[in-house]
Amino acid sequence: MKKSVFYGTLVAAGLAGGAALAQSATLSEVQSRGHLNCGVTTGLVGFAAPNASGEWEGFDVGVCRAVAAAVFGDATAVEFVPTTGQTRFTALASGEVDMLARNTTWTFSRDVDLAFEFVGINYYDGQGFMVPRALGVSSAMELDGATVCIQTGTTTELNLADFFASNNMSYEPVPIETNAEAQQQFLAGACDVYTTDASGLAATRATFEDPSAYVVLPEIISKEPLGPLVRHGDNEWGDIVRWTLNVLIAAEELGITSANVMELAQGTDNPEINRMLGTEGEYGPMLGLSQDWAVNVIAAVGNYGELFEQNIGEATPIGLSRGLNAQWTDGGLLYSPPFR
Amino acid sequence: MSETHSHSASYVRREMLPQQDPPALQTGAVKWLRENLFSGWLNTILTILSIFVVYWVLAHILPWMLGGIWTADSLTECREIRDQLYGEGGREVACWAVLVDRWHQLLFGFYPDDSYWRPILSLIVFGAAVAPVLYESVSRKLLLLTPLAPFIIFWLLWGGTIWGPLAVLAGFVLGWAVFRFGEPVIGSLGATLAAILVPILYWLFAAGPIASGLSSALPIGIESVPSDDFGGFMLALVIGIAGIVLSLPLGIVLALGRQSDLFIVNKFSVIFIEVIRGVPLIVWLFTASLLLNYFLPPGTNFDLMLRVIIMVTLFSSAYIAEVVRGGLAALPRGQYEGADSLGLDYWQSMRLVILPQALKISIPGIVSTFIGLFKDTTLVVFIGLLDPIGFSNSIRASTDWNGVYWELFIFIGLCFFICCFSMSRYSQFLERKLRTDHR
Structure with a gap:
């Protein structure tokens, strides 16, 4: 009994130490603040708009909520900051927002000259x-x-x-x-x-x-590859946003949905699903997050396909087909690096 | 004799005829019409043309407005209802349902809906506080409320602990006390300087700890609402009213400064006015929202709305200063000399003789500056604040209401018109009341 307590403490200390190593400045700031500041548009159909009760909804909003779910396990711990085309980059550069998910085209000059880091592409537009x-x-x-x-x-x-x-x-x-x-x-x-x-x-x-x-x-x-972006200089924070986006994409590829994620999180035969959902390995703590971070993300907003269908897909009035935004297995461009 | 008389008298009327109405063409509506609308062939043609234009406009707008649909959940549903009512491809009608669905956002933004009473109460407090200033007939006792109103309104709108506004208020009391009791000891100038310095030091170093200490000891407060949740017409009113109330005194001081003989005061006022006035408001707003972010140390959270209020205030005070300077320049030289000959010092002569006359002349200019300032608050949409125009974009960005256009603008326009028109009527009332010339 005493021994197990001792080992337990040791493991906890090791985890805490490992987490502290990977801890990013932005992450600790976000955690101490208690919510994520996410820059969105002041309104774009299907991508970000407040509904009648003042809650933000949309495809880009879903990305913000996913990151909040990864960090806090709570998809509502987001403060949405409406930005215009002129104010968006300053808001990010000055630290007013922690990330932008504002259908912003990934271009050379924005990535290099403005010193931002595009962490991936959540919508291929043109x-x-x-x-x-x-x-x-x-x-x-x-x-x-x-x-x-x-x-x-x-x-x-x-x-x-x-x-x-x-x-x-x-x-x-x-x-x-x-x-x-x-x-x-x-x-x-x-x-x-x-x-x-x-x-x-x-x-x-x-x-x-x-x-x-x-x-x-x-x-x-x-080519208008739209994606979330963060500031240069805090790669750990960039990793969190990047791999949250990858969780959304990979979850669709692996057949994980908001409906079955809790069941799959008990453990499956597929090692990649197990690694992602935290029954195998220490992938969450490597990011400085909890072990079940990916479960929280998928449970809160669903996988990429669910997010797409809910906000801009063919069942909505907007009625966009997947096109380039289908999984690579279906002839699209969505291709998440493996969770390994 | 009587016969001759009766003969001659047969031409004389013995009783008055009953009064008759004037000819139909010379009375009432017909006369007015003939004189004002149909006084010649040219005017007749113009009148008929005008009536036709008015009819044509109304015939297009009224059925659209009056036939509007009030209950629907989306624009698509609106169109379905319309097709049911008026047949496929029948008439175009307004879809007012968007206002029913979203009026609270256009008016209050993201303000929590169980707290709408707070901005409404603030507006009532504001009305009660300015009433004794605006109208002589209102009880003078309300004047007691006026200096307290900014603190009450601030607390109502932003919420949080009550000790914050009280601690700030204490600073003003402190300044007054320093002046009151310091004047006999260190003289007028020293007391004035101390009355400015002591409260500033107090606000910088003491007010914060005192407020937080008191609030932890005695937590009295209401739910705190961050500035991000302010939006819609309420945001326009907060920025507009704060700008108007703060810019009038500042503008008068700047106008006096520009007339002053003191070199530094004079040059400072001139430079301030010319620089602020020479640059468009939108540039100042961008400065407030973008440039300041780079200058301030990272991590400082200087409220964007406060920055906007400061910029709007400075901007309109420069305009007010020039309007008031016009009033000062319009006064005959004799008024200044007369005040001097009475032995009044500078402030007395300004307060008792010059400014009352100069401000009276400037009323129309001041009020149109205020109306302009109030309407300019819609420019904050460009820095991402969700004022009514910003919200109209956000509402259109929801899949339900994408495609709705005029209905939102008509509503916003109506709100602004009510405010601006009442300001204009008040200024006309004030001009009539203060008219001293004999006509």
Whole structure:
């Protein structure tokens, strides 16, 4: 009896020591604060928006909640900080938020020059075009001389200029400020074409009175890998966010859902599931988290597929198909490194 | 004789005729119409055209507004109900259901819904506190509330322990006491300096520990609400009212400073006014939200809303200063000389002779600056604060209400119009009341 207490203490001390080694500054700050500060958009359909009772919902919000569940075991321990396109990077750099999950495109300059670390990709997007069916256009190559509604100051504006220039076509831009304004202008016929990320086009088209009167053209003219990001300089914190995202993706691949995670956490025949869910190895403590961190994540928000279907999938009014965002086994690009 | 008389008198009327109404064209509505709307062929054409335009606008807007749908859970449902009511492809109607669903967010933001009484009570306290200042007829006893109101309102809105606002209030009492009892000992200037320095030192070093000590000893308080939860029209009102109340005194001081003969005071005021006024408000807001983050030591949590209130106050005080300076410049030189000849010192002459007249002249300018300031609070949407405009974006970002547009803006516009229009009416009332010229 005495001996077992002694060993117990030893193990606990060892664990605490191991945890302390891996402890990151951001993590301890978040833990002492008692909640995660997560930067989101001020509102983007399907990705982040407050509902009628003031709770944030959406695909990006799900990532924030997953990280909170990993750290605290409680998906509600998040303070959502709405950021605009202009304020998002300063908010992260100055420490106002611990991470950004704000459909931000992973680009070279943002990663290197702005000193951020993109920890992964949670949505593969790309810029597309929408036109009224009555226009009779079936390809973006037929858009020479069109008037285009375009949000100013975004990468979409630059992509558009590149696309038209490289195809020797001309266009007339109609600058607009917000997506809502764009919808009004487009419906009123102020422009022939509306261009933005394909997910945004689908969401916009879904709100029209008669969606079938508009078509989204097949061409995708840019790569927009969207993902959560953290500051340079605290790699341990980056690891936590990265592997939380990987848990979501791997859980779908391995068939772990919010419904069966508790059952699988008792132990399975699959060693990778066991390692992830903490019945084998010490993967949680290596991150400075609890042993059942991944269980908490999946139990709280579900796996990637569940998150997708709940917020932007085909059952929702937005109705996005998985496309590039399917698992690599289904012909998509989602590919989590192994839990080993 | 009587015959001749009766003969001649047959041409004389013996009794008065009953009074008749004036001709129909010269009376009542018809006369007014003829004089004001149809006084010539050009005016008649213009009138008919105007009536047609008004009719055309109303005929399009009224059915849309009045036929609006009030109960639905999403825009799609709104459209289904409309199709049932008016037939497929019938008329376009408003979907007011979005307001029913989200009015509380447009008004209060994320403020906890079991605490809505707190901002409402704050507004009532504010009304009671400014009433004796705005209207002479209100009981003077309410003036006792006025200096306390900022602390009550702060405590109601942000909640937390009651000792915090009380500890800050104690600083003002301390300053007053230092001045009151220090003046006979160290003279007027020394007492003034001490009355400024002592409270500042007290706030910096003593107020915090005292408040936390008292609150742990005697925890009286209400649920604390962080600034992040403020939003919607309430945010606009808090920023707007704080800006208005703080910028008026600051603006008057700056205006006097710009007129001053003291070199440093004068130059400081001029530079302050010109720099603040020469840069757009949006730049100051970005400074408040972005630049300050880099300058402040990491980890300091200087409330964003407080930063915005400070910036908005400084911005509008520069405008108020110029408006008041216009009033000061409009006063004849004789008023200044008259005040001097009565033997009044600078502050007495300003307080008793110059400012009452200068401010009276400036009322329309001051009030339009305030209205402008109040409407400019919507600019905070660009730094990620969720004011009504910001919330309209967030509401549209929910899958239920994506696609709703005018309904939200009409509601927001109505709220702003009520506030701005009442300010404008009050300024007209004040001008009529203070008019001393003889007409």
